[in-house]
Amino acid sequence: MSKYIHFTEEQKEQARRTDLVAFLRSRGEKLKRSGTEYEWKTGGEKVTVRGNIWYHQYEREGGDAIDFVRRFYNMDFPEAVSMLLAEQGIVVVPQEVIKKEKKEFVLPKANQDMRRVYAYLLKNRFLDRDVVN
Numbered sequence: 001m002s003k004y005i006h007f008t009e010e011q012k013e014q015a016r017r018t019d020l021v022a023f024l025r026s027r028g029e030k031l032k033r034s035g036t037e038y039e040w041k042t043g044g045e046k047v048t049v050r051g052n053i054w055y056h057q058y059e060r061e062g063g064d065a066i067d068f069v070r071r072f073y074n075m076d077f078p079e080a081v082s083m084l085l086a087e088q089g090i091v092v093v094p095q096e097v098i099k100k101e102k103k104e105f106v107l108p109k110a111n112q113d114m115r116r117v118y119a120y121l122l123k124n125r126f127l128d129r130d131v132v133n
Helices: 009-016 020-026 065-072 077-087 115-124
Strands: 031-034 037-042 045-050 053-056 061-063
Touching: 009 065, 009 077, 020 031, 020 045, 020 065, 020 077, 053 065, 061 065, 065 077
Parallel strands: none
Antiparallel strands: 031 037, 037 045, 045 053, 053 061
16 A cells, blocks of 8 residues: 555645745755845756745746755655655654445446436437437
């Protein structure tokens, strides 16, 4: 069974609002102040960071803290949110996925005539009477 992590909307929003400057500094990354923003160099490319928002100057794309971790730390969504919440001291416990058994498809009992089907096709599906006949 795979692990499923359920995040509440508040947890997702809290992860999105993570301060990227503090996050990067806690990871030992060097940032250069540029006015009200910070510049983070990655592989010779420049990423501008302001609060929880980032923008990649060369590829002209950006996003919030979750997008940042997914992009630059190569993580999927649950891993990124868990990492950002753990950075804030919030522990998220993975849950096991319980797969429900599928019911076998069984046809309903046959009717004596087709009045209900005829009415459904005409009134609900708006088919032409000649087509149904």
